[in-house]
Amino acid sequence: MSKDFYSILGVSKTATQDEIKKAYRKLAMKYHPDRNKGDKQAEEKFKEIGQAYDVLSDEQKRKQYDMFGSAGATGNPFSGGNYSYSSGAGFSGFEDIFSNFGGAKNSNSSFNFNIEDLFGGFGGTSSRKTYSKKEEKKEESLDFEKTYEIPIFDLILGCKIEVTGYNGEKANLKIPASTKPGTKFRVKNFGKNISGKTGNLIVKVEALMPKNISDVDKKLLETLRENVSY
Structure with a gap:
């Protein structure tokens, strides 16, 4: 059965990239396995969210999905590859959390997590302070x-x-x-x-x-x- 990636993220088919990104951030934080230890449903939901965002955040993939659905033609990457996840040492360290994402792929599909996509909208958190880009302070010219x-x-x-x-x-x-x-x-x-x-x-x-x-x-x-x- 073709998956409705828009429903998975809770956005409309006319949603902007900004709306898609915000929805992904919110759901990924909610259903992340390190926040839901032993909850298989949350883990499956997390995988679905990842699949949906992987497609809808890419304009080319999104166009193909809108035309063919998640099943698509033969060899279509939207057919729903298995996304593995191995829980790390807990939610306390962001390095531990995201070290697992690099291996979240198999021969059929891959899913790349972006720290800015996940945490970019949560101002004031420790994650924002840890991973935000440092602004260069320009010295005022004396001339x-x-x-x-x-x-x-x-x-x-x-x-x-x-x-x-x-x-x-x-x-x-x-x-x-x-x-x-x-x-x-x-x-x-x-x-x-x-x-x-x-x-x-x-x-x-x-x-x-x-x-x-x-x-x-x-x-x-x-x-x-x-x-x-x-």
């Missing part, structure tokens, strides 16, 4: 970046500008001739101060274009354009 718009002709000819550091300190910064827009300059010890360490002020310069150019100035620029080499 402080500011952008200054400088008239295009000052970038071409060179100039000096007054810059302000993170804490309001002032300094004069020399901008060399022929500086390109987007160039960055570093002013030491004008950045953030954290735990006794001081960063730098990073000054980025951009070109400020003139709004209006007279006809006379245009002719001068045209002459300049013809005579300047790049």
